[in-house]
Amino acid sequence: MGYREGIFQCSDSGVLRQFLCAVCLDVVSDPVITSCQHIFCADCFRGDKCPSCRHARVTIKPLNDAVPALYRMLSNLSVVCPNAGDGMHPGCLPSPASDTQPSPDLSDQPSSSSPTSRQQQQQQQQQRSKKKRKGNGGDNVTLPPLLSGDGEEGGRGAVGCAWRGTYADLERHLGLHCPARWVECDICGEQVIAAHLPEHNVSQAASHVALLQTRLQALQPVDRQISSLRRWLESTEPCCCCEEAAERIDVLGRKLAGLEEVQEQLRDIQEKVDSVTEHQRSAQERTRRPFTWECRLQRAAEVLRECGVGEQINTPSFAVMGHDGFKIRITPKCKTGYVGVYLQPPAGMSAKLKYRLIVGSSGMVKCTRHCHIFTRDDTLAGKAWGCGTFCSAQCLQQLLLDADGSLRIAVEVTSVQLIEAMRSARGTEVQFTMPLPLTHSTPT
Numbered sequence: 001m002g003y004r005e006g007i008f009q010c011s012d013s014g015v016l017r018q019f020l021c022a023v024c025l026d027v028v029s030d031p032v033i034t035s036c037q038h039i040f041c042a043d044c045f046r047g048d049k050c051p052s053c054r055h056a057r058v059t060i061k062p063l064n065d066a067v068p069a070l071y072r073m074l075s076n077l078s079v080v081c082p083n084a085g086d087g088m089h090p091g092c093l094p095s096p097a098s099d100t101q102p103s104p105d106l107s108d109q110p111s112s113s114s115p116t117s118r119q120q121q122q123q124q125q126q127q128r129s130k131k132k133r134k135g136n137g138g139d140n141v142t143l144p145p146l147l148s149g150d151g152e153e154g155g156r157g158a159v160g161c162a163w164r165g166t167y168a169d170l171e172r173h174l175g176l177h178c179p180a181r182w183v184e185c186d187i188c189g190e191q192v193i194a195a196h197l198p199e200h201n202v203s204q205a206a207s208h209v210a211l212l213q214t215r216l217q218a219l220q221p222v223d224r225q226i227s228s229l230r231r232w233l234e235s236t237e238p239c240c241c242c243e244e245a246a247e248r249i250d251v252l253g254r255k256l257a258g259l260e261e262v263q264e265q266l267r268d269i270q271e272k273v274d275s276v277t278e279h280q281r282s283a284q285e286r287t288r289r290p291f292t293w294e295c296r297l298q299r300a301a302e303v304l305r306e307c308g309v310g311e312q313i314n315t316p317s318f319a320v321m322g323h324d325g326f327k328i329r330i331t332p333k334c335k336t337g338y339v340g341v342y343l344q345p346p347a348g349m350s351a352k353l354k355y356r357l358i359v360g361s362s363g364m365v366k367c368t369r370h371c372h373i374f375t376r377d378d379t380l381a382g383k384a385w386g387c388g389t390f391c392s393a394q395c396l397q398q399l400l401l402d403a404d405g406s407l408r409i410a411v412e413v414t415s416v417q418l419i420e421a422m423r424s425a426r427g428t429e430v431q432f433t434m435p436l437p438l439t440h441s442t443p444t
Contacts, residue, residue, distance in 0.1 A: 001024050001029065001041065001043065001044070002021045002024050002027050002029045002041050002044075003026055003027045003029055003079070003082065004026055004027070004082065005027060007081070007082050008077055008078070008167075009077075009078040009079065009080065009164075010077055010078070015073070015077075016077070018039075019039060021039070021040050021041045022040065022051050022052045023040060023041065023044035023045070023051055024044050026041075028041045028074075029042075029043070029171070030171075031063040031074065032045060032060045032063060033060065033061060033062075033063050033066045033067060034050050034055075034058045034060050035058045035059045035060075036050050036053055036055045038050055038051075038052045038053065040060075042062075045060060074167055075166060075167050076166055076167070076168070077167045078164070078165075078166060079165060079166065079167055079170050080163070080164050081161040081164070081173065081174075081178060081180075082174070083159070083161045083180035083181075084160055084161055084163075159195045159196070161178050161179055161180050163177070178194070179194050179195035180193055180194070180195065181193070181194050183197060185197065185200060185201075185204075187211060187212065187272065187276070188204065188207065188208060188211060190204075201276070201279060202279070202280070205276055205277075205280035206280075209276050209277060212269055212272055212273040212276065215269050216266065216273065219262060219265065219266040220266075222259065222262045222263070222266070223262075223263055223266055226256075226259040226262070226263050229255065229256060229259065233256075291321055291412070291413045291414075292410060292412045293318050293410065294408060294409065294410030294411075295315045295316075295409055295410075296406040296407065296408055296409070297330065297406060297407040297409060298405070298406050300401055300405060300406055303332055304332045304333070307333060308333065309334070309335060310331065310333070310334070310335065311331070311332065312330065313330040313331075313332070314327050314328075314344075315327050315329075315330075320353075320413050321413065323346065324346065325345070325346030326343070326344065326346060326411075328341065328342065328343060328344070328357075328409060329341075329342040329343075329344050330342075339359075341357050341359060343355060343411055353413060353415070355411055355413040356412045357409075357410075358408070358409070358410040358412060359407070359409055360401075360407065360408055
């Protein structure tokens with residue numbers, strides 16, 4: 001099968017048309033040329049008869065060897081990754097469940113952004129996730145459900161690839177570097193998307209440990225046999241017959257070499273068990289430990305007094321548990337007379353966060369009831385921001401200020417559950433409307 005024409009960035013359609021395979025009707029992959037000067041994909045050409053002119057007994061050669069100049073022209077064509085965008089590009093790689101079927105023509109299909117198409121894609125993903133396969137340990141293993149767009153299954157969003165390059169580098173990119181390619185877990189053998197492999201290792205850590213422990217137990221008798229054989233070899237007395245002794249030593253040496261190879265596999269499995277266990281423990285510790293990021297509003301009393309109604313101050317962007325682009329927005333004077341503090345998520349992100357916005361020093365927050373701290377579970381979707389306000393009376397504001405006149409503003413995040421990562425055509429950045437007298441500290 002070849003590559004879809006849509007991934008090629010070629011202004012002259014005639015140049016691209018000469019590289020179309022007459023069998024699959026796509027741009028050739030691993031091109032070969034016949035003795036009658038027709039080009040096909042190496043996998044599409046069968047037999048000794050040309051599919052185009054029906055000329056019998058033709059020979060084929062790789063295009064690179066037969067016509068190097070034509071192959072260089074093909075190699076220099078600019079392409080984008082077939083898995084670009086939302087992963088539903090017409091040239092995207094098929095999943096392992098459908099790699100034996102021809103790729104459908106999506107030109108007349110509904111857009112993947114329509115609700116009906118999305119629901120169909122989610123249903124197909126859920127059906128594939130419910131299929132069972134036979135594991136290496138001999139037990140039926142149920143594949144974990146793919147994450148749906150609404151986040152109820154805790155699902156993962158579609159993976160897109162922004163790679164751009166030439167035709168010569170496309171096959172290597174799809175096979176080794178594309179984050180949307182399908183790879184096999186080296187522990188359980190499940191086919192997952194490369195970008196989702198770390199999440200798969202975390203979510204399936206318990207089953208991985210159980211599977212590796214089963215293999216370890218199966219190899220322990222072999223390990224005992226190796227030890228017993230070594231002790232026997234050390235205690236064996238010299239034989240009278242040199243030829244018989246040499247033959248026995250040769251046989252035992254071959255057995256010992258095979259057992260040592262098994263013992264090496266045993267050590268590798270034990271290392272994998274230790275690695276998975278340590279990874280699971282680290283993930284649990286990161287989940288339990290809250291993330292804290294804070295900044296300080298310098299000359300806070302002056303800023304709160306002089307700024308106009310509705311003017312905003314934005315902190316520098318920061319990353320929360322691996323997700324970059326979060327900001328804290330401060331409105332010193334809201335129309336209601338309160339000071340507003342807002343947690344702004346990255347543009348185009350939908351996630352469920354457990355967090356707390358903190359204003360003032362930690363001791364003052366605990367003992368001053370007039371400072372209302374915003375604490376709740378909120379689903380941030382599109383332009384919806386989590387926010388909190390505190391009373392703007394000057395006497396209460398002074399109580400919140402530190403000795404140097406700065407005001408501490410912080411966010412404490414205990415968990416982030418990504419519902420869906422969406423690409424946004426237009427950003428939602430808020431422009432600064434006044435100088436930014438802020439300093440921020442390193443996240444903990």
